Amino acid sequence: MSLLEEINSLILEAESSLSKCNSEEELDASKNLFVGKKGKLTQVLKGLAALSVEEKKTIGKVANEAQVRIESFLENRRAALKEEFYQIKLKEEFIDALRPVNGNERGTLHPITQIQYEIEDIFTSMGFSVMDGPEVETDENNFAALNFTEDHPARDMQDTFYTTDGNLLRTHTSAIQVRALRNLKPPFRIIAPGRVFRYEEVDASHENTFYQVEGMVVGENISIANLIYTMETLLSSVFRTSVKTRLRPGYFPFVEPGFELDIQCLVCEGKGCSVCKQSGWLELLPCGLIHPNVLSHAGHDPKKWTGFAFGLGLDRLVMMRYGINDIRYFQSGNLRFLNQF
Numbered sequence: 001m002s003l004l005e006e007i008n009s010l011i012l013e014a015e016s017s018l019s020k021c022n023s024e025e026e027l028d029a030s031k032n033l034f035v036g037k038k039g040k041l042t043q044v045l046k047g048l049a050a051l052s053v054e055e056k057k058t059i060g061k062v063a064n065e066a067q068v069r070i071e072s073f074l075e076n077r078r079a080a081l082k083e084e085f086y087q088i089k090l091k092e093e094f095i096d097a098l099r100p101v102n103g104n105e106r107g108t109l110h111p112i113t114q115i116q117y118e119i120e121d122i123f124t125s126m127g128f129s130v131m132d133g134p135e136v137e138t139d140e141n142n143f144a145a146l147n148f149t150e151d152h153p154a155r156d157m158q159d160t161f162y163t164t165d166g167n168l169l170r171t172h173t174s175a176i177q178v179r180a181l182r183n184l185k186p187p188f189r190i191i192a193p194g195r196v197f198r199y200e201e202v203d204a205s206h207e208n209t210f211y212q213v214e215g216m217v218v219g220e221n222i223s224i225a226n227l228i229y230t231m232e233t234l235l236s237s238v239f240r241t242s243v244k245t246r247l248r249p250g251y252f253p254f255v256e257p258g259f260e261l262d263i264q265c266l267v268c269e270g271k272g273c274s275v276c277k278q279s280g281w282l283e284l285l286p287c288g289l290i291h292p293n294v295l296s297h298a299g300h301d302p303k304k305w306t307g308f309a310f311g312l313g314l315d316r317l318v319m320m321r322y323g324i325n326d327i328r329y330f331q332s333g334n335l336r337f338l339n340q341f
């Protein structure tokens, strides 16, 4: 076979080999076989050295053309393969963008947010305003102005998260009482919902992050009767049923007298369960008359002004309403839990 014939048959051989390739790897292998360093065409070109100058010219030209032709065939095959894969992918990953969506796949408000809004409605209808405050607070607002002594155990590291700059994560929304007393002119009525933090061992009824609604009324001749009336209005509205309550003395440095308003556990109806720690009752509403020291600390004359305050735990309220037996669900982000509300 002459050199020319050999080149022509190599072209055909290469083209037939390349057209059978079905992947990048096969294409690369086939390329090496013909036009690579040790490829068949390269070998043939080495034979040119033995030829005359005239022959070198003509056959060299043919050989170069052959190389170009094989390479362009190879690139075409590569592009065709790419397109083939793309089409297969398109078919496999088909998405019908016009398919009607399921109208029920909507988010809902967190159950704690829902009850917070409800409580805001109840109180604004009774003439209260809604106040806000920051989650990082000063010792002054969270403790000192609320008549906590310097060595009060609630300041202890066991209960409170401190920040490195000497501030703290508020342990109760009562810090907003202090802001209200400083910024508002009595008489006033406010509630203040918010997230609070305690350095707690977490279990079915304790979280390190939870929600409260603070309430505060300051005016002339405000009495315990006003407090009890307001609390009963709130609870009957929230539970839409008569709940059993009891009032016990309770100690908080910023109220005098102070109370614990308990409600009978709605999860077990008083029989005892993990939510009420087997007691049948839940501490739901600590409250009391504002301590004279708190009023005078804020510059208000305690002989003229009196008031009451309460701190409602929202997590427990929601647990009671729906019979939820573990507080940890609220912060869990578990959609199977949240989708129920």
Ligand code: PHE
Binding pocket: 171, 172, 173, 174, 252, 255, 258, 286, 287, 288, 309, 310, 311, 312
């Ligand atoms: N801040 C108190 C607590 O979180 C609750 C409270 C509020 C008590 C208002 C009395 C009056 O424990």
